[in-house]
Amino acid sequence: xxxxxxxxxxxxxxxxxxxxxxxxxxxxxxxxxxxxxxxxxxxxxxxxxxxxxxxxxxxxxxxxxxxxxxxxxxxxxxxxxxxxxxxxxxxxxxxxxxxxxxxxxxxxxxxxxxxxxxxxxxxxxxxxxxxxx
Numbered sequence: 001x002x003x004x005x006x007x008x009x010x011x012x013x014x015x016x017x018x019x020x021x022x023x024x025x026x027x028x029x030x031x032x033x034x035x036x037x038x039x040x041x042x043x044x045x046x047x048x049x050x051x052x053x054x055x056x057x058x059x060x061x062x063x064x065x066x067x068x069x070x071x072x073x074x075x076x077x078x079x080x081x082x083x084x085x086x087x088x089x090x091x092x093x094x095x096x097x098x099x100x101x102x103x104x105x106x107x108x109x110x111x112x113x114x115x116x117x118x119x120x121x122x123x124x125x126x127x128x129x130x131x132x133x
Contacts, residue, residue, distance in 0.1 A: 018085065019082075021078060022082055025074050025075045026075070028071050029071050029075065032064055032067055035064045036061065039057060039060055042057060118132070118133050119131060
């Protein structure tokens with residue numbers, strides 16, 4: 001496989017990894033938000049919580065909020081990459097197919113040129129003749 005085809009494959013593999021990670025993190029954020037709502041509704045609907053239940057609810061909510069913050073920080077880290085991927089349209093299989101085809105076409109042309117390559121000798125004609133093929 002030629003280098004440019006390998007690099008294109010690597011590029012699209014990385015884009016896929018970034019997009020998958022982005023979706024996973026967005027899903028985790030949604031789950032954390034739902035957990036927060038569950039705890040808030042438990043606190044709201046419970047008629048009376050004793051000190052232990054109140055502390056346990058607070059502690060659970062705090063843990064979920066801290067986990068949510070870590071998720072949001074990771075999303076924030078990926079945001080510039082996602083923006084570049086979306087703005088450059090590198091996230092479509094159509095672009096990938098077009099890039100592969102361009103690379104293959106260029107590689108084919110290069111091979112054809114290589115097979116028909118000629119060099120007009122400038123100085124050492126007595127050694128090589130007029131042209132080298």
